[in-house]
Amino acid sequence: MLLCRVSAGSQTLARWGRGSQRGDGLRRGALSFLSCRRHGVSSGEGSAQPEDSGSAQGLYRDTVLLPRTEFPMKLSGQKLLDRELEIQQKCGFANLYSWQRERKSKKEFCIHDGPPYANGDPHVGHALNKILKDIRNRFEMLRGRQVHYIPGWDCHGLPIELKALGEEGATNLTPLQIRQKAREFAERAIARQKAAFQRWGVMADWDQCYYTYDGTYETAQLNVFQEMHDKGIIYQDYKPVFWSPSSRTALAEAELEYNPKHVSRAIYAMFPMIKLPLNIAPEKAGLEQVSVLVWTTQPWTIPANQAVCYMPNAQYSVVKRADSSQLLLVATERTASMSILLATQLESVATFTGSQLEGCICKHPTLQDKQVPLLPANHVTMAKGTGLVHTAPAHGMEDYSVASHFKLSVDCIVDEDGKFTKLVGPELQNLSVMTEGTDKVISMLKECGALVKEEQCVHSYPYDWRTKQPVVIRPSKQWFINTASLKDKAKDALQKVHVLPESARGSLLAMLDRRTYWCISRQRSWGVPIPVFYHRETSEPLINKHTVAHIAHLFKEKGSDCWWELPIETLLPADVLKKSKAGPVADYIRGEDVLDIWFDSGTSWAAVLEESDPRADAYVEGKDQIGGWFQSSLFTSVAVRNKAPYKSLVVHGFAVSERGDKMSKSLGNVVDPDVIINGGKDPSLTPYGADVLRWWVAESNIFSEVQIGPSVLNLARENMSKLRSILKFLLGNLQGFDPRVQAVDPKQMHYIDQYMLHMLREFSIKVTDAYSEFDASRVIRTLQAFITRDLSSFYFSIIRDRLYCEPEGSLGRRSCQTALEEILDGVTRSIAPILPHLAEEVYLHAPGHDEGETLFKSGWIKSSSVWRRPGLEEAVEGACAIRESFLSSIPGKHAAQYDLTIAIEPGLLFELMESLQEEPSSTSSQLAELMMAARVNLTSEMPRDLPPDALLTQGTFLINLEGGVICEDSAYSIAAVPTSAARCPRCRRYTAESEDCLCPRCKSAVSQSH
Structure with missing residues (x-):
């Protein structure tokens, strides 16, 4: 049973009372739309499909108005590629961005482009990101907004520097020579990437891109640096940082990759106690030989040990080994695990709280004269180890915090190459700490009897994101951002940001919490130099608003190469020294570090966004930017302006293979977007074109990992082919129709045509909402449902007869064409942000446009409120319910071969059907067209003299008035009787007197055509 809600005013309700009689009618001015909940509909034989064979059909073949269009059903191979490039040229893709920037618009929409790294060829990750942004930008432009989208590139950094040097095989180059080679490398990569993005149809300001090596950009960056330095947020300090021996530079956490399969040589080592807890030592004889047992996965840090940390509130026990009588101090909670590990029973001799360990002292196992205090710390956990943590402040972040609190020494025992320094003595000096250095430390522990056990530990360990080699933690004098002072502001700002998907918000907050401090200095040449000078004698930094402002001015004029090119007297002139209250220029040397990429x-918002309100509507990047660009942009913006640089964050997944694997050249599963579009050397790699690539992006669930491969792309091409066939049908039936002069007024259109305009309006609302929420996959699903269910299976099957066989200029045919033109226009605009090439191709063939017009300059879907008229939708929906009952009563048979009698008691449903067929019996009414039957008889009661072969069925249709205040559950009966009429040789409907005679409608149509 279908339910229908009727929205009607009180006057309409009065006319629709149960006592209404035949003839009262339903005024057409009171007609409206609601969606009809239909099931599948069989097209039957009612469609006009003239045959070539047979004399009768052949006579009238040329009088049938079949679809005609030059729009191709299929484009493939080189023709497809040529057509897309022709469309880009003919429809002004290259000039579209500048055109829309020049037009007047009340609202602006800005996606700030996260800069891709300029160190390689374009890949499918780029395609996913850039096309996703372009879909939204094109939608907003069509809606009339002025789009602000400046593409950019991240041009500095170690990976580019290493690749540039690797290409040349160069060594001992000056910073300027390195920078020149790196710039050239980046420029080549940018050129390749930019050409690919343009080929994909990405609309942008390609003449005004931003580059992080540009002097103007660097100036904006230094201005942000200076403001943060003035506020004390940027400072210099000596503390542990992630250090890459393979790159010989400090790294930020965002430059790390964690290898979950890293294998470390973990050890359990003893630190003999030389001072026991005060309240235990006098009472417990025989505990003088207790050793603290510690566990570490980094044995090389033992020589740097300064303390052993415990958890103040935990329980600790002195336990005796059954196999050796050795006394060990461990956390009580870890005793059972240690017993299994050591393969011996551990007898508890004494138990006490961690706070009782205050004041205890151990002896360092390998450094005979060194004493090690036991200290409380919050970072101690009971998840692994012994509950007592070896602490080397120079080589651990949490260890450093303990050292800062208790004023411990922070001596670095590792040099920039990852080797032991002379501080650890000749036995270890110059040994690589991660390899032979670790071997030697373990050997030394064995020799002194301090090694209890060694085991292999597979765990997650940080690696350099580019060299893929493990890093170490070592202290270094670096420049830092005090993120602790910014975290609360950043969290508050983030609460005002719309995050898609919302689940990503938790990851963003977690990343903020984990960020202890941010090291922003790098020991490289290819980057923006930190504008600091150092005193030759004291090494004290000279940096203030006067020095930085002067350097920023020079960078804007000459670029940052001038830091190395100009004499220091130009970089630090007398007037700047005077304002800085500094000594003579000869006392200073320029710094050599560059800023973290x-x-x-992260300061791109200051360089690219418009000054009036430098906040983007959205930042759209992959999930790896949660701890990267999203965070660095947030910190810098909050530091300077107390607000986020974005109103929305869209976090998408990565492109993976069809098996869900990460793409890698070694696995051979890399999908090249250039091969997708243009085909490959292998003949089986046929061109898909740019729009198939864009369809793939649009239909994917971007908030998870996005699969791509041959089967995914073939399905995308197949779905696009189905779409093309629908568009071809629409274009073919609009041949010779000019909507500007031949369109029918909506009030005069057939009800089914008006109904489809309502369905188009509903479709456009859904599509608009989906685009507004970055949900292009919902656009695709909505589109496919509309063209498959509403158009192909329902509407097209009903109207073919009217389109093909009615007189060309008849009201019925023009009414249908009016609806088809609106549908074509709406569908074309709905797909335009996703498939701009196809949309413009359709627009070139569509009627009603002047030469040179393009779709993207003509706006969004034009749905009219005039299309909603009270009563109309209910009439069509009621007819659909009856139609469904009829079709279900003749399974496998053709609807066109039956005469229908529909009996409905006087009331609302009867009046609705009467609006579709005013006369009692008709072969050409709108109701007969909807039923696709030969003839429809509409009556208030079923005749008693039905033939014995009549197929009878019944049903009910519920109409709700005023939101359910008044309901009418109307019953109907249907009698389907095989028609006695003959099949018309022209329209093939069973409406003729004999098989060699035209039906009345076709007689009229043929006579008019002559």
């Missing part, structure tokens, strides 16, 4: 890109 995450600071480079």
